[in-house]
Amino acid sequence: xxxxxxxxxxxxxxxxxxxxxxxxxxxxxxxxxxxxxxxxxxxxxxxxxxxxxxxxxxxxxxxxxxxxxxxxxxxxxxxxxxxxxxxxxxxxxxxxxxxxxxxxxxxxxxxxxxxxxxxxxxxxxxxxxxxxxxxxxxxxxxxxxxxxxxxxxxxxxxxxxxxxxxxxxxxxxxxxxxxxxxxxxxxxxxxxxxxxxxxxxxxxxxxxxxxxxxxxxxxxxxxxxxxxxxxxxxxxxxxxxxxxxxxxxxxxxxxxxxxxxxxxxxxxxxxxxxxxxxxxxxxxxxxxxxxxxxxxxxxxxxxxxxxxxxxxx
Amino acid sequence: xxxxxxxxxxxxxxxxxxxxxxxxxxxxxxxxxxxxxxxxxxxxxxxxxxxxxxxxxxxxxxxxxxxxxxxxxxxxxxxxxxxxxxxxxxxxxxxxxxxxxxxxxxxxxxxxxxxxxxxxxxxxxxxxxxxxxxxxxxxxxxxxxxxxxxxxxxxxxxxxxxxxxxxxxxxxxxxxxxxxxxxxxxxxxxxxxxxxxxxxxxxxxxxxxxxxxxxxxxxxxxxxxxxxxxxxxxxxxxxxxxxxxxxxxxxxxxxxxxxxxxxxxxxxxxxxxxxxxxxxxxxxxxxxxxxxxxx
Ligand SMILES: Nc1ncnc2c1ncn2[C@@H]1O[C@H](COP(=O)(O)OP(=O)(O)O)[C@@H](O)[C@H]1O
Ligand SMILES: [Mg+2]
Numbered sequence: 110x111x112x113x114x115x116x117x118x119x120x121x122x123x124x125x126x127x128x129x130x131x132x133x134x135x136x137x138x139x140x141x142x143x144x145x146x147x148x149x150x151x152x153x154x155x156x157x158x159x160x161x162x163x164x165x166x167x168x169x170x171x172x173x174x175x176x177x178x179x180x181x182x183x184x185x186x187x188x189x190x191x192x193x194x195x196x197x198x199x200x201x202x203x204x205x206x207x208x209x210x211x212x213x214x215x216x217x218x219x220x221x222x223x224x225x226x227x228x229x230x231x232x233x234x235x236x237x238x239x240x241x242x243x244x245x246x247x248x249x250x251x252x253x254x255x256x257x258x259x260x261x262x263x264x265x266x267x268x269x270x271x272x273x274x275x276x277x278x279x280x281x282x283x284x285x286x287x288x289x290x291x292x293x294x295x296x297x298x299x300x301x302x303x304x305x306x307x308x309x310x311x312x313x314x315x316x317x318x319x320x321x322x323x324x325x326x327x328x329x330x331x332x333x334x335x336x337x338x339x340x341x342x343x344x345x346x347x348x349x350x351x352x353x354x355x356x357x358x359x360x361x362x363x364x365x366x367x368x369x370x371x372x373x374x375x376x377x378x379x380x381x382x383x384x385x386x387x388x389x390x391x392x393x394x395x396x397x398x399x400x401x402x403x404x405x406x407x408x409x410x411x412x413x414x415x416x417x418x419x420x421x422x
Numbered sequence: 423x424x425x426x427x428x429x430x431x432x433x434x435x436x437x438x439x440x441x442x443x444x445x446x447x448x449x450x451x452x453x454x455x456x457x458x459x460x461x462x463x464x465x466x467x468x469x470x471x472x473x474x475x476x477x478x479x480x481x482x483x484x485x486x487x488x489x490x491x492x493x494x495x496x497x498x499x500x501x502x503x504x505x506x507x508x509x510x511x512x513x514x515x516x517x518x519x520x521x522x523x524x525x526x527x528x529x530x531x532x533x534x535x536x537x538x539x540x541x542x543x544x545x546x547x548x549x550x551x552x553x554x555x556x557x558x559x560x561x562x563x564x565x566x567x568x569x570x571x572x573x574x575x576x577x578x579x580x581x582x583x584x585x586x587x588x589x590x591x592x593x594x595x596x597x598x599x600x601x602x603x604x605x606x607x608x609x610x611x612x613x614x615x616x617x618x619x620x621x622x623x624x625x626x627x628x629x630x631x632x633x634x635x636x637x638x639x640x641x642x643x644x645x646x647x648x649x650x651x652x653x654x655x656x657x658x659x660x661x662x663x664x665x666x667x668x669x670x671x672x673x674x675x676x677x678x679x680x681x682x683x684x685x686x687x688x689x690x691x692x693x694x695x696x697x698x699x700x701x702x703x704x705x706x707x708x709x710x711x712x713x714x715x716x717x
Contacts, residue, residue, distance in 0.1 A: 226514060303551040306509060307613070311564035311620055312541025321567070326554050 156400070164397035167390040178359040180368070182391040183377060193357040194395070197274060197367035201349055204278020204363060205285060205342040210335065212282075213289025217331070220290070221297035222305075222319040233291070240287035248351030251280035256352060264364040272354030272366035281348050285338040292337060296330020297323050329417035336410035340403065346375040370399050453693050454671055456482040460624060460654045461506060466520035468501045468510065475501045476688030479520070481673055485623075488646060488655045490665035490696065493675030493711070498688025499658040500548075502675075503626050505529075506656065507543035508536040541568055544617030548629040550609035552601035552616070557584075557593050560601045560612055564620035579619050587615035588645050607638025611645065618649075625649065627657040631664065643668050662712060665696065672696040674708045 124132060168175070177190020216236075220229050256276040261269035300323045308322040324331065346369075354366035355376045368376070373395055382388035459482035467477040476498025483489045491499040501510065508529060510516040522529045529539055541564075552560050561580045565571050571579065580597070584590040589611040593604070601612055610630055617625055627646075631639040646655055646668050659665050665672050673693040677686050692699065692708045703709045 301551070302512075303547060303549060304553065306512065306545075306547065307551045307553065307616075308563070309512060310507065310509060310540050310545035310547075311567065311617065312537055313563075313567045314537055317567045321563070322553055 160393055160397045160400060163390060163393035167394040170390075171394075180357040180373075182387050187387050189391075190359075191398075193359040194368055194370045194373055196359060196361075197349075197353065197357060197372070198343065198369040200274040200363055200367055201278045201281060201345075201353060201369050202339065202342045204275060205281035206335075206339065208279055208282030209285045209289055209338060209342075213286045213334070213338065214293060214331070216286070216290035217293035217297055217334070218319050218324065220294040221300075221327075222315065222323055233294075236287040236291045240291065242284075244284065244345065244347040245351070247280050247284055248348045250283075251276045251348060251352030255279055260364060267362045267364050269364075270354075270366055272352065272356070273364050274353045274367040275363040277349050277351075277353035277367075278363065280352055281342050281345050284345065284348065285341050288338045288341060289334050292334035293327075293331045296327040296334065299330065300326045329414050332417060333410075333414050336406070336414070340406060340410075343403070343406070344371055344399070345369075346371040350375045370395055370402075374399070453481065454484075454695055456484045456671075458485060459483055460485045460525065461656075462521075462523040464521040464523070466502070466505065466518065466522055468498065468505050469517050469519070470501075470513065471515040474685075474687050476675070476690075479690045481690065481693045483654065483656060484671065485654045486650055486652070487671065488650050488657060488669040489671045489673070490669035491656070491658045491673050491675060492660065492662060492665050493688075493691075494677060495660065496686070496688075497675040497677045499675055500628050501688070503628055503656055503658050504545075506624070506626055507540050507545055509540070509545060511536050541620050542622050543624040543626060544620065544622035546610070546613050546617060546625060546627045546630045549633050550606055550613055552604070552609050552612050554600070554602060556598050557601050557604070557612060558597040561615050561619045564616060568620055583615040583619040584612075586618045586649070587611045588641065588648070589615055605638070607634050607641060610634060610638070610642060614642075614645065614649075622653065624654045624656065627655065629658050629660065631659070631661070639664070662700075666700050669696045672699040674699060674703075674705075674711060676707055676711075 171189045174189045175191050177188065178192050179188040179190045180193045181188040220232060224232065252271070256271060256273055260273045260276045261271075264273070264275060304322055304326050305318050308318040313321070349369040349372035353368065353372065355368060355372065356366045357368035357373070358365050360367065374392055377388045377392050380388065382392060461481075461483040463479050463481050466479040468475050479502060491503060493499055504510040505518050505522060506524075506529070510518070518530055524539070524543070527534065553563060555563070558580055561583050562576050565576060565579050581590060581594075584593060589608060592608060593599075593612075601609065604612060610633075614625070614630075631642050634642065643664065646657070649655060657665075657669065671694065674691045675688050676691050678689050679686050692703055692705045694704070699708060700712050703712060709715075
């Protein structure tokens with residue numbers, strides 16, 4: 110360093126103590142977040158690692174018997190036809206969606222485009238409370254109200270029984286209505302007011318604005334709401350077990366008892382399944398199947414959402 | 423429903439904004455003589471809840487011409503222009519007092535349908551707001567909700583509207599592409615095309631160029647000069663050069679603050695031919711504004 114020339118300014122670029130502290134904080138924050146992310150990846154990998162070896166081994170033992178219509182792995186001789194669990198799951202989820210999609214979407218459109226500010230302020234928290242009702246309470250409602258008072262009385266096909274897929278689907282539908290309504294309302298309410306004003310300025314009625322403009326513009330969020338609700342219905346165990354029963358009947362009559370994939374895990378997982386027993390092995394198998402199906406739904410769902418995003422944003 | 427306005431014959435005497443009324447109301451120092459006005463506003467005040475945003479507005483808007491609303495930010499220009507097609511109805515708590523006449527019909531008559539009013543009196547907004555749909559669907563939206571045109575008719579309306587908005591040549595090869603891929607200026611012209619498609623009589627424009635670059639702005643201004651042959655245009659602008667370039671009449675608004683300083687209300691200061699407003703305004707406040715001493 111020679112002499113500093115007149116007119117030159119000496120500049121200090123190293124951080125001041127205050128800036129050093131801020132930089133440290135942000136470094137700590139970064140590592141914390143990295144750790145959290147890594148943990149969730151490790152847990153996922155852990156689940157796969159603990160689930161799949163047993164699942165695959167069980168699958169190999171069962172072989173083609175799995176494509177059968179009788180599921181009784183805990184009996185002697187065991188039967189491994191998995192189709193009843195699939196039909197049980199499909200019926201319960203389909204009935205739930207049939208109930209919840211129209212109601213949930215209508216509620217979402219009502220909240221975003223018809224309700225006054227004050228009404229919305231009251232209804233939104235109620236929805237969130239509804240979404241928080243313990244599933245065991247809904248299960249009791251299904252078992253002691255829906256099944257005996259409605260399904261048994263009015264369902265015309267087959268013999269009336271204490272359990273039914275119809276009741277379970279209906280009650281699961283009640284469970285997911287608030288999810289659809291709340292998440293879809295968030296999506297629709299987030300559609301800019303400018304979009305609504307543009308449509309009104311062209312002589313559209315409120316219904317046309319809501320259904321042709323707002324719904325379209327918020328579609329990716331609406332689809333996300335439906336996927337979320339679907340996943341919730343698909344994984345719901347308590348209601349399925351309490352209301353549809355624990356009998357994996359292979360039937361097309363929704364008034365009959367049925368068993369879903371998750372209900373089987375809930376059912377077989379309650380007793381103490383010895384390592385290596387049939388119960389133990391099949392729980393792992395069904396668990397892995399649930400995991401895979403959920404994974405596929407997530408991937409497909411994200412694709413669909415991304416597609417709408419691309420087209421509309 | 424489409425006859426709401428026609429069947430209801432509302433006969434009001436049209437109060438001219440000439441010497442007579444100018445003497446009575448010192449808000450309007452002088453006013454142009456307007457024959458067969460499209461809009462006649464009498465003592466119009468617009469409030470949001472208890473807050474009066476703009477008050478005592480008296481003016482008449484001529485047909486097939488461009489009328490500009492100018493004035494500093496917050497003086498109620500948007501509020502007022504939005505009362506001309508009842509867009510303010512959409513804001514909870516907004517209310518209008520006084521009389522807003524559209525030809526001989528009262529826009530705020532209980533029998534008048536806001537939907538029909540908006541079909542006849544279109545609006546272009548500050549920020550281009552195309553729907554997240556294709557270019558074609560954007561223009562077709564209005565005709566579709568207002569009737570059930572055949573595909574061939576619809577194609578014709580879309581082309582005619584896009585030509586009318588000087589956008590056809592730029593988009594004719596990609597009508598199916600998303601409107602959101604257009605530039606800001608193109609999007610704004612698409613919004614103009616979209617409102618032309620429902621065959622309005624009036625187009626209200628609320629600062630249509632404030633989000634655009636100078637070249638896109640110039641194109642919209644050229645378009646407006648073209649459109650005024652067939653449409654009545656009311657434009658809000660805070661760009662005085664723009665008002666001077668395009669409009670025939672100009673209304674200048676200010677925000678008045680009460681002596682306590684706790685109430686601010688928009689007022690119409692002066693309404694006249696644009697060339698008079700920009701050369702020999704009657705009110706010193708207008709002069710200060712147009713010569714750049716204020717605002
Ligand atoms: N939706 C609204 N609710 C309450 N006040 C509003 C609303 N819109 C505008 N205002 C108020 O009304 C006054 C006039 O606003 P605006 O018409 O937007 O003015 P300008 O367009 O001239 O800038 C402002 O004081 C503004 O804060
Ligand atoms: Mg404004």
